[in-house]
Amino acid sequence: MVFVMTENVSWFPKHMKDSEDLLKKSLKAVNIVFEVLDARAPLSSKDMNIDRIIGQKAKIVILNKCDLSSNDGNKKWISFFNSGDTEVALVSAVKGDGLKNITNLARKVINKAGIKNKSIRAMVVGIPNVGKSTLINCIAGEKKAKAANKPGVTRAKQWIKAKSQFELLDTPGILRPREDKETFSNLAFIGTINDDVLDVGTLASNLIEKLIEIVPEELCARFKIDIKDKTPLEILENIAAKRGCLLKTGIVDYMRVSNIVLSEFRKGKLGKITLEYPDC
Numbered sequence: 001m002v003f004v005m006t007e008n009v010s011w012f013p014k015h016m017k018d019s020e021d022l023l024k025k026s027l028k029a030v031n032i033v034f035e036v037l038d039a040r041a042p043l044s045s046k047d048m049n050i051d052r053i054i055g056q057k058a059k060i061v062i063l064n065k066c067d068l069s070s071n072d073g074n075k076k077w078i079s080f081f082n083s084g085d086t087e088v089a090l091v092s093a094v095k096g097d098g099l100k101n102i103t104n105l106a107r108k109v110i111n112k113a114g115i116k117n118k119s120i121r122a123m124v125v126g127i128p129n130v131g132k133s134t135l136i137n138c139i140a141g142e143k144k145a146k147a148a149n150k151p152g153v154t155r156a157k158q159w160i161k162a163k164s165q166f167e168l169l170d171t172p173g174i175l176r177p178r179e180d181k182e183t184f185s186n187l188a189f190i191g192t193i194n195d196d197v198l199d200v201g202t203l204a205s206n207l208i209e210k211l212i213e214i215v216p217e218e219l220c221a222r223f224k225i226d227i228k229d230k231t232p233l234e235i236l237e238n239i240a241a242k243r244g245c246l247l248k249t250g251i252v253d254y255m256r257v258s259n260i261v262l263s264e265f266r267k268g269k270l271g272k273i274t275l276e277y278p279d280c
């Protein structure tokens with residue numbers, strides 16, 4: 001699987017280094033860390049340095065965007081984290097699902113760490129676009145942190161006081177994932193890597209290849225196509241024909257059809273899909 005880049009994608013640009021320094025400094029001001037992962041790809045969306053950065057600080061994992069991940073995947077990931085003794089909350093920050101769970105688990109972890117504070121001062125960390133700011137707004141009950149559907153929206157830390165017992169520190173996304181191709185693909189599929197630095201045609205074709213493997217029926221049903229014995233590229237062309245993505249000359253508008261496939265997957269129009277499962 002090869003991605004064509006319009007420029008070199010650095011896993012660790014300067015603002016990420018600044019973010020890491022900022023997280024280290026901010027740790028002293030909080031009594032718990034909320035590590036936000038994308039429930040569709042919890043391992044791929046984990047920053048591999050986060051545990052080193054936060055050290056012994058109390059932590060809960062939040063599997064966000066569970067409205068987009070499969071029920072089976074959610075169950076398996078929850079038991080995976082629980083078996084590693086990590087408290088985990090399944091959440092949809094856009095729907096407001098799972099919030100009470102966060103409060104209960106945070107209280108439990110803080111008590112266990114012997115901290116007596118009444119207020120929960122939480123630093124919310126995670127890679128770009130996993131929904132950190134949306135989650136904070138959801139807990140706060142109002143839109144205090146800027147959130148948008150592209151990576152790199154939050155550029156500086158910001159304290160948000162929620163009406164309840166929470167004070168929440170929003171942080172910019174940091175990104176140092178595992179460096180294998182599957183992780184890179186998953187992150188690109190879920191929109192963590194800016195599409196501007198990727199070839200969307202290749203990306204959509206790779207996504208189709210993945211969907212054939214994990215949810216072939218959903219792929220056929222959504223686009224009303226037959227995928228038997230077809231290559232991902234042929235399937236992309238079939239979708240283009242179905243959706244009228246043809247240029248005046250009759251040639252396939254690869255850019256348009258690719259954006260349709262990526263956008264519909266990311267919005268959950270093909271169903272609730274988990275891209276990766278724990279090994280156990």
Ligand SMILES: Nc1nc2c(ncn2[C@@H]2O[C@H](COP(=O)(O)OP(=O)(O)OP(=O)(O)O)[C@@H](O)[C@H]2O)c(=O)[nH]1
Binds near residue numbers: 146150
């Ligand atoms: N479907 C779904 N979308 C979500 C959820 N949470 C956040 N989003 C969407 O994901 C996109 C990114 O959300 P942000 O809150 O800006 O993400 P972030 O982690 O703060 O991103 P950076 O500031 O760039 O690091 C937005 O379009 C949100 O609406 C969720 O639970 N479900």
Ligand SMILES: [Mg+2]
Binds near residue numbers: 134146147154170171
């Ligand atoms: Mg943000």
